[in-house]
Amino acid sequence: MTETTTTTTATGRASVAALPRRPARSLRAERILDVIIRSIVPVVLALVAGGVLLLALGRNPLTFYGNIWTGGVAAGAWQNSAIRMAPFLLIAAGLTLIFRANIWNLGYNGQFLLAAALVSGYAPGLTNHVPAWLAFALLFLLAGAAGAIWTIVPAVLKARYGTNEIITTLMMSFIGVDLASLLIKGPFHDPTTPLPQTAVIPLDKMLPPIPGTRIHIGLLIAFAAIFVVHYMLTRTSWGLRLQIVGANPRAARHFGINLPRLILTSFLASGFLVGLAATADIVGLWGYIRTGWDPAYGDTIIPFVFLARLNALAVVPFIAFFSVLSTGGDLAAQQAGLPTDVLYVLVGLILLFMTVIEYLGRRRELGQSYLPQGLRQALHLRRAVA
Amino acid sequence: MTQHNGTSIPLVELRGITKAFPGVLANDRIDLTLRGGEVHCLLGENGAGKSTLIAILSGLNRPDAGEILIEGKPTTISSPRRALELGIGTVHQHSTLIPALSVLENLMLGDRRGLRLDEAGARRRLRDLSAQLGVEIDPDAKARDLALGHQQQVEIVKALWRGSRVLILDEPTSMLTPQGVAELAKVLDRLTESGQAIVFITHKLHEALSLGDQISILRQGRLVGHLTKEEIRIRSHDELRAEIVRIMFGEEARDIGDVAELREEVAGARSERHVPENAEVVLELRGLTAPGEGSERGVEEISFELRQGEILGIAGMDGNGQRALAEAIAGQRHASHGHVLLYGGDVSRLGVASRQKLGLRYVTDDRLGEGIVGMLPVGLNLFLKRIGEAPYWRYGRIQRAVVEGRAAELVREFDVRTPSVSKRVSTLSGGNIQKILLARELSFDPKVVVFHKPTYGLDVKTTAMVRALIRKLADGGGAAVVISTDLDELLELSDRIAVLSRGRLVGVVSNGPGAAEEVGELMVGSPAEAA
Numbered sequence: 001m002t003e004t005t006t007t008t009t010a011t012g013r014a015s016v017a018a019l020p021r022r023p024a025r026s027l028r029a030e031r032i033l034d035v036i037i038r039s040i041v042p043v044v045l046a047l048v049a050g051g052v053l054l055l056a057l058g059r060n061p062l063t064f065y066g067n068i069w070t071g072g073v074a075a076g077a078w079q080n081s082a083i084r085m086a087p088f089l090l091i092a093a094g095l096t097l098i099f100r101a102n103i104w105n106l107g108y109n110g111q112f113l114l115a116a117a118l119v120s121g122y123a124p125g126l127t128n129h130v131p132a133w134l135a136f137a138l139l140f141l142l143a144g145a146a147g148a149i150w151t152i153v154p155a156v157l158k159a160r161y162g163t164n165e166i167i168t169t170l171m172m173s174f175i176g177v178d179l180a181s182l183l184i185k186g187p188f189h190d191p192t193t194p195l196p197q198t199a200v201i202p203l204d205k206m207l208p209p210i211p212g213t214r215i216h217i218g219l220l221i222a223f224a225a226i227f228v229v230h231y232m233l234t235r236t237s238w239g240l241r242l243q244i245v246g247a248n249p250r251a252a253r254h255f256g257i258n259l260p261r262l263i264l265t266s267f268l269a270s271g272f273l274v275g276l277a278a279t280a281d282i283v284g285l286w287g288y289i290r291t292g293w294d295p296a297y298g299d300t301i302i303p304f305v306f307l308a309r310l311n312a313l314a315v316v317p318f319i320a321f322f323s324v325l326s327t328g329g330d331l332a333a334q335q336a337g338l339p340t341d342v343l344y345v346l347v348g349l350i351l352l353f354m355t356v357i358e359y360l361g362r363r364r365e366l367g368q369s370y371l372p373q374g375l376r377q378a379l380h381l382r383r384a385v386a
Numbered sequence: 387m388t389q390h391n392g393t394s395i396p397l398v399e400l401r402g403i404t405k406a407f408p409g410v411l412a413n414d415r416i417d418l419t420l421r422g423g424e425v426h427c428l429l430g431e432n433g434a435g436k437s438t439l440i441a442i443l444s445g446l447n448r449p450d451a452g453e454i455l456i457e458g459k460p461t462t463i464s465s466p467r468r469a470l471e472l473g474i475g476t477v478h479q480h481s482t483l484i485p486a487l488s489v490l491e492n493l494m495l496g497d498r499r500g501l502r503l504d505e506a507g508a509r510r511r512l513r514d515l516s517a518q519l520g521v522e523i524d525p526d527a528k529a530r531d532l533a534l535g536h537q538q539q540v541e542i543v544k545a546l547w548r549g550s551r552v553l554i555l556d557e558p559t560s561m562l563t564p565q566g567v568a569e570l571a572k573v574l575d576r577l578t579e580s581g582q583a584i585v586f587i588t589h590k591l592h593e594a595l596s597l598g599d600q601i602s603i604l605r606q607g608r609l610v611g612h613l614t615k616e617e618i619r620i621r622s623h624d625e626l627r628a629e630i631v632r633i634m635f636g637e638e639a640r641d642i643g644d645v646a647e648l649r650e651e652v653a654g655a656r657s658e659r660h661v662p663e664n665a666e667v668v669l670e671l672r673g674l675t676a677p678g679e680g681s682e683r684g685v686e687e688i689s690f691e692l693r694q695g696e697i698l699g700i701a702g703m704d705g706n707g708q709r710a711l712a713e714a715i716a717g718q719r720h721a722s723h724g725h726v727l728l729y730g731g732d733v734s735r736l737g738v739a740s741r742q743k744l745g746l747r748y749v750t751d752d753r754l755g756e757g758i759v760g761m762l763p764v765g766l767n768l769f770l771k772r773i774g775e776a777p778y779w780r781y782g783r784i785q786r787a788v789v790e791g792r793a794a795e796l797v798r799e800f801d802v803r804t805p806s807v808s809k810r811v812s813t814l815s816g817g818n819i820q821k822i823l824l825a826r827e828l829s830f831d832p833k834v835v836v837f838h839k840p841t842y843g844l845d846v847k848t849t850a851m852v853r854a855l856i857r858k859l860a861d862g863g864g865a866a867v868v869i870s871t872d873l874d875e876l877l878e879l880s881d882r883i884a885v886l887s888r889g890r891l892v893g894v895v896s897n898g899p900g901a902a903e904e905v906g907e908l909m910v911g912s913p914a915e916a917a
Binding site for chain 1: 717718737738739740742748750752755756757758759760761762766770771773774779782783784
């Protein structure tokens with residue numbers, strides 16, 4: 001976003017001496033303010049509008065939000081919310097990274113489930129035979145590799161032939177989901193039960209908790225991934241190339257950036273991170289997988305990835321917020337006698353207000369965006385000089 | 387077209403127009419009078435306030451203070467539509483035609499009467515207007531297939547479509563060939579004969595002098611000078627030139643060291659350079675063939691040698707393969723066959739980054755489209771062709787202090803006007819962006835530099851600086867290929883001028899007396915003269 005460009009409305013009679021001169025605010029402060037306006041305000045507005053909706057339904061919104069607090073934050077409940085965050089964060093890291101390059105990996109469900117099926121299938125045996133730390137390392141690698149491999153076909157097609165990755169990743173996702181199902185019914189099926197599910201990992205073989213909490217260490221890995229992605233994007237040459245490709249592919253060509261290699265590496269990294277989410281979730285929380293289970297974490301968090309403006313760090317508070325909302329919301333909805341769908345209404349409202357704020361933000365610059373390029377440049381020059 | 391009396395009440399009168407943008411006064415109490423039958427030139431550097439004034443006239447911006455009188459009546463131009471209703475038509479610098487639509491369809495876009503398109507009526511109108519302008523326009527040609535000069539004619543027709551009385555042309559010659567400019571001048575003549583008032587925006591002095599009936603000079607948002615019809619008629623061009631330069635650059639002209647250069651620039655002086663016959667060949671193309679992209683032409687079998695210290699001009703009208711040639715030399719486009727040799731070594735297989743490192747550089751003409759990444763800061767933009775290289779990156783990690791320190795030096799050396807190196811590059815003006823490109827390509831030991839339209843759209847001062855840099859490069863043991871559609875520029879800079887026509891080099895002319903005519907002939911070119 002460019003700086004705010006609120007120009008004075010033409011009064012036609014304003015004297016020259018009275019022309020406004022805005023104090024030069026620092027760019028950083030302006031940017032932070034911008035982020036707050038564009039991300040926090042929609043959430044607040046959604047909570048208010050949701051409250052009105054609850055009132056209309058004859059429920060007390062304060063009680064409802066209070067119950068969300070009780071169920072999602074208070075008295076150790078925050079730990080449940082934190083556990084929920086782990087896969088969200090890992091997938092968010094994977095999506096943020098590739099979206100920055102303007103490449104759309106929408107195959108996260110297939111990548112996740114395929115990795116989850118493989119982890120569930122191998123975890124019970126592996127944890128029995130090798131030391132725990134090695135088993136966990138192998139399981140994370142296995143899941144990451146599975147997620148990464150599932151991006152290869154779209155990546156190569158795009159790098160080589162410029163095939164639209166939105167379609168190919170979605171197609172690969174369907175195949176991944178069904179393949180996971182086949183694996184669970186076939187080779188990984190637990191023979192001791194007729195249900196289509198894998199053997200359950202014994203509780204003492206699951207990811208250990210962070211000392212003093214019930215939260216498994218998968219959350220730490222997730223945070224590490226977020227920081228690594230942020231570092232890669234902001235500090236490394238690879239991240240810079242990625243952003244150039246995202247911002248201006250023609251420039252990327254002019255600067256001699258190896259586009260195919262970048263497409264391939266960003267796809268692999270993205271799939272890898274999505275895969276890690278599967279290990280965190282299966283070995284950290286569920287302990288097994290059964291057919292038909294598709295939590296579609298990626299679909300849930302995509303709005304937040306955008307709300308955070310593809311900033312890896314900024315996505316954390318949003319995901320924390322949503323985790324609390326969904327953990328505590330189950331309780332709150334139950335007590336209010338409402339279906340849990342009401343939570344998705346809240347998420348929907350956030351998106352709605354996000355769009356509205358974005359629109360208003362643009363409008364402020366409406367005059368600008370109508371200007372021909374030469375004129376805009378001239379104006380920019382003057383702002384730059386000022 | 388109604389005839390208007392050019393002497394009594396002026397068609398449009400601006401009084402004390404003032405417009406401020408945050409932190410800057412774009413127009414400061416400007417008075418301007420437009421009369422029917424006159425070409426009124428607005429002359430000024432980039433950022434002088436010409437465009438803001440035009441935006442106000444065409445309804446894109448509203449003034450903070452001041453009055454607009456149309457035929458003596460105070461009027462508010464509240465929107466572009468209102469401007470059209472008032473008979474003010476604008477031809478913007480960049481094409482606003484929709485490429486996939488035909489000329490006729492483009493013209494009918496503005497019609498808003500009823501649901502059905504009145505095609506027969508539109509055809510008639512186009513025929514009348516073409517006749518009035520003395521041009522031939524194919525109504526069914528797709529806009530994208532038109533040459534730039536023809537596109538502009540369509541833009542003019544579009545501006546006149548609903549009966550305009552005031553026609554504003556924003557830098558209309560910036561994309562035209564010499565022939566195109568001559569044709570435009572004829573069109574303007576016919577328009578003024580029919581009583582149109584024309585506002586002609588330019589930063590080229592000689593255009594203002596040859597085309598303008600009135601000349602108003604803007605500087606830093608203020609009207610700093612005005613030459614009336616009588617003055618222009620009576621005084622000699624040289625005298626006027628000197629005066630305009632003084633008005634345009636004022637105080638600044640004293641502290642910029644290159645005033646002499648500026649005058650030379652204005653006078654269109656030719657440099658006397660001499661390249662020894664036995665100088666080393668630094669760049670050689672052997673049968674270089676590269677495909678075009680999309681509707682744009684490729685190049686075939688291009689061969690030439692470039693010696694140390696030499697400036698080779700590549701002349702030709704736009705769209706004859708210039709971009710393909712430049713990109714194939716830079717390594718940005720894959721050559722289907724042929725070779726590029728740098729100091730005798732074949733670099734045909736190397737990519738952009740490796741060629742860049744070897745000293746083979748490319749200053750692109752598409753400054754905004756590919757030359758910069760707008761959201762990144764100035765400092766980083768200076769190093770985008772060296773991503774990952776030490777000492778700016780170590781182990782893949784950016785060394786911010788090193789990058790910013792070196793960037794600050796380059797910014798000083800190349801006189802980039804920016805508040806800081808951390809400013810987003812998209813906030814800079816075209817001239818400063820070009821300086822960033824030059825700083826990037828002309829630093830770190832450049833050997834052979836391809837300049838593609840290096841001064842296109844720049845103001846006089848920056849143009850002079852760019853040309854001085856090109857000469858400095860050649861004098862300092864480098865060599866340059868200058869691709870330009872501006873023949874004057876090539877005549878001023880080059881030792882030899884090669885002519886590119888339909889993707890082939892059709893001849894090479896040594897610069898000197900008579901070179902212009904020779905090049906011109908090659909450009910229009912009978913095939914028999916092809917080398």
